[in-house]
Amino acid sequence: MSDQSVTSGSIHVRPEFVNEIGTAGTGEVERRLSMFERISNIDPLRKFTILIIMVVAWEMYARIGEINELMFPTFSATGAALVDALVNDSLMVNVWNSLKLLVTGYAIGISIAAVLVVLAVGSRIGSDLLTTLTAMLNPLPAIALLPMAMLWFGLGPGAIIFTLLHSIVWPVALNTHSGFQGVSETLRMVGGNYGLKGLRYIFKILVPAAFPAILTGLRIGWAYAWRTLIAAELVFGGQVVDTSGQLGAEGSTSGGLGWIIFENQMENQTPYVFAGLFMVILVGITVENGFFRNIEERTVRKWGMQKS
Amino acid sequence: MNDAATGTAGHSPAAPSVEPILDVSGVTLQYKTKEHLITATYRVDFQVFESDRFVLLGPSGCGKSTLLKGVAGYMRPVEGTMKLKGRVITEPGPDRVMVFQEFDQLLPWKTVKQNITFALMNGGKCTSKQEANDVAMEYISKVKLERFEDTYPHMLSGGMKQRVAIARGMAMEPDILLMDEPFAALDALTRRQMQEELLQLWDDTKFTVLFVTHSIEEAVIIGSRILILSPHPGQVKAELNAHQMGHGDVGDKDFSQLQEKIHAMIFADRVLEDETLPNV
Ligand SMILES: Nc1ncnc2c1ncn2[C@@H]1O[C@H](COP(=O)(O)OP(=O)(O)OP(=O)(O)O)[C@@H](O)[C@H]1O
Ligand SMILES: [Mg+2]
Numbered sequence: 001m002s003d004q005s006v007t008s009g010s011i012h013v014r015p016e017f018v019n020e021i022g023t024a025g026t027g028e029v030e031r032r033l034s035m036f037e038r039i040s041n042i043d044p045l046r047k048f049t050i051l052i053i054m055v056v057a058w059e060m061y062a063r064i065g066e067i068n069e070l071m072f073p074t075f076s077a078t079g080a081a082l083v084d085a086l087v088n089d090s091l092m093v094n095v096w097n098s099l100k101l102l103v104t105g106y107a108i109g110i111s112i113a114a115v116l117v118v119l120a121v122g123s124r125i126g127s128d129l130l131t132t133l134t135a136m137l138n139p140l141p142a143i144a145l146l147p148m149a150m151l152w153f154g155l156g157p158g159a160i161i162f163t164l165l166h167s168i169v170w171p172v173a174l175n176t177h178s179g180f181q182g183v184s185e186t187l188r189m190v191g192g193n194y195g196l197k198g199l200r201y202i203f204k205i206l207v208p209a210a211f212p213a214i215l216t217g218l219r220i221g222w223a224y225a226w227r228t229l230i231a232a233e234l235v236f237g238g239q240v241v242d243t244s245g246q247l248g249a250e251g252s253t254s255g256g257l258g259w260i261i262f263e264n265q266m267e268n269q270t271p272y273v274f275a276g277l278f279m280v281i282l283v284g285i286t287v288e289n290g291f292f293r294n295i296e297e298r299t300v301r302k303w304g305m306q307k308s
Numbered sequence: 309m310n311d312a313a314t315g316t317a318g319h320s321p322a323a324p325s326v327e328p329i330l331d332v333s334g335v336t337l338q339y340k341t342k343e344h345l346i347t348a349t350y351r352v353d354f355q356v357f358e359s360d361r362f363v364l365l366g367p368s369g370c371g372k373s374t375l376l377k378g379v380a381g382y383m384r385p386v387e388g389t390m391k392l393k394g395r396v397i398t399e400p401g402p403d404r405v406m407v408f409q410e411f412d413q414l415l416p417w418k419t420v421k422q423n424i425t426f427a428l429m430n431g432g433k434c435t436s437k438q439e440a441n442d443v444a445m446e447y448i449s450k451v452k453l454e455r456f457e458d459t460y461p462h463m464l465s466g467g468m469k470q471r472v473a474i475a476r477g478m479a480m481e482p483d484i485l486l487m488d489e490p491f492a493a494l495d496a497l498t499r500r501q502m503q504e505e506l507l508q509l510w511d512d513t514k515f516t517v518l519f520v521t522h523s524i525e526e527a528v529i530i531g532s533r534i535l536i537l538s539p540h541p542g543q544v545k546a547e548l549n550a551h552q553m554g555h556g557d558v559g560d561k562d563f564s565q566l567q568e569k570i571h572a573m574i575f576a577d578r579v580l581e582d583e584t585l586p587n588v
Contacts, residue, residue: 192400304462
C-alpha cells in the first residue's frame with residue numbers, strides 16, 4: 001500500500017496510472033510445445049496405445065490362465081486365424097458380400113426416409129404419419145421381423161434387405177425430422193427471403209441447417225443396420241442347416257460375415273469365430289473413422305456447427 | 309431545423325406527385341396462438357418513399373417486428389393492405405430483404421462470399437457465378453471485409469456478422485431493405501461505428517430502408533423520418549422528420565430537443581404501463 005492511497009468512506013481510492021505499451025516486452029508470444037505434449041496430442045496415437053494395452057492383457061489372460069482354446073483363444077491364435085481366413089479362405093469375399101447387401105439396404109433405406117421426411121415437412125398429415133410410424137416401429141428390433149421376412153421373401157437377400165430397411169429408415173427419418181424442426185426461425189425466414197420454396201427450400205436450407213442431426217441419424221442407422229445384418233446372417237445360417245440338413249449347402253462362399261461366424265462355431269473353430277467377430281468390429285471402425293468422421297470434418301466441424 | 313420543418317402534428321406525406329415505394333394502410337396484424345388471439349398492431353398507416361430512411365420506433369412489444377414481418381411477407385394482415393410499388397404483398401421475396409437482429413442469420417455452411425453469392429443466385433439477381441462473385445466482392449469491400457471473404461460465419465465477431473448480413477441485403481438491391489434492430493445485439497462502440505457505416509453506405513447508393521429500433525437516439529441518428537408507435541397494440545402516434553440530423557449532431561440542442569420530444573410522446577400515455585423503455 002503506497003502513501004498515496006487513501007480511504008474515503010468505504011471506497012479505497014488508489015492513484016491512477018497510464019502504461020506505455022511498447023513492442024519490446026510482450027513476453028512469450030509463441031512457443032513450441034514440449035516433445036511429450038506434442039506426441040500426446042496425437043489423437044490416434046493415444047487410442048492406439050489403449051488398444052495395445054488391451055491386446056497384451058488379452059494374450060496374458062489366455063496364456064497364463066491356460067484357458068481352453070475352444071472357450072477363449074489367445075490373441076495370437078485369433079490373429080493367425082484371421083490371416084489364414086483372409087488369405088486361404090473366403091473371409092474377404094464374405095465381408096464383401098455382407099457389405100454389398102448393407103450398402104444396398106442403406107441406399108434404399110435413406111431414400112425411403114427422405115420421402116417420408118419430405119412428406120412430413122410438406123403437410124400436417126405427412127408429419128402425423130411419420131411421427132406415428134416412428135413411434136410404433138422404432139422400438140421394434142429389426143431382427144424380430146426376420147421370421148416374417150423369410151416367410152414373405154424366402155431365404156434370400158430380399159428378406160435380409162427388408163429387415164435392414166427397418167433398422168435404417170426410422171432412425172434416419174426421426175433424426176432428420178427433428179433436425180428440421182430445430183432449424184431456427186431466422187434461417188427459415190432467410191430462406192423465404194431468397195424466394196426458395198418446396199424441395200429447393202428443403203435441400204438448400206433445411207438439410208444443411210439440420211446436418212448435425214441428419215449425420216447422427218445416418219450414423220445410428222448404419223450401426224443398427226450392421227448389427228442387424230450380422231444377426232440376420234447368423235439366423236440364416238441356422239435356417240440353411242435346418243432345411244437342407246447339410247452345413248453351408250447354399251454356397252459356403254457367399255453367406256456373409258455372420259454366416260462365417262456361425263459356420264465356424266458349428267465346427268468348433270473358436271479362433272475363427274473370434275476372427276469373424278474381429279472383422280465385424282474392424283469394418284465398424286473403418287466405416288466410422290474413414291467415412292463418417294471424414295464427412296463430419298468436411299461439414300459440420302468446418303461450419304462451426306459442432307465442436308471438435 | 310426549425311419547428312416548421314420538423315413537422316408538428318398529423319399526417320403530412322411528401323409531395324403528392326411522388327409515388328410511395330411502400331404503402332401500408334389500415335394494417336392490423338394478429339397472432340393466433342392455441343388459446344389467444346393477440347393483436348400486435350392496429351390499423352397502422354404509413355408510406356415509405358424512395359431513398360427514405362424510415363424508422364419504426366416504439367416501446368418493446370408494440371409490434372415493430374411484427375410490422376416488418378408483415379412487410380417482408382411472412383404474415384398476412386387481417387385488415388388493411390400493404391403494397392410494394394403498387395402490388396399487394398402476399399409472400400416473401402427477394403424484392404424486400406430483411407436484416408435481422410440475430411447473429412445466426414448467415415448460413416453457417418457458406419463462407420462470407422458464398423453467403424452473398426447464394427443470395428444473389430437464388431434471389432434471381434444474378435444468373436452467372438462470375439457476375440454474382442463480382443457483385444459480392446463489391447459489397448464485401450463496401451463493408452470492409454475483404455480479408456474475410458473465405459471465412460465461415462462462426463469465425464467472425466458479432467459486428468462482422470451483421471456487416472455481412474447488411475452487405476448481403478444491399479447486394480440483392482431490393483426495392484426496400486428491412487432492418488429489425490440490426491445493431492441491438494452489439495456493444496455500444498461497435499453499434500456507433502455501424503450506424504456511421506450505414507449512413508455512409510446510404511450516401512453511396514441512397515437505398516430505401518425501413519429500420520426498426522427502440523433506441524430514440526438511434527432513431528434520430530439513422531432516420532430521415534420517424535414513425536412513433538404507441539404501446540401494445542401498436543398504433544401510429546406520430547411521424548416526425550429527422551433527415552437533418554446525424555452522428556455529428558449528437559448532443560446538439562436540436563438533437564436533444566427532438567429526442568426529448570419523442571421521449572415525451574412515448575411516455576405520455578405510459579403512466580400505467582409497467583414496461584420501461586430500455587436505456588438509450
Ligand atoms: N410468435 C408470436 N406469437 C404470439 N404473439 C406474438 C408472437 N410474436 C410476437 N407476439 C406478440 O405481438 C406483440 C408485438 O410483438 P413484436 O415482436 O412485434 O414487438 P416489438 O415491437 O418488435 O418488440 P421488441 O422491441 O421487444 O422487439 C407482442 O405483444 C408479442 O407478445
Ligand atoms: Mg422486435
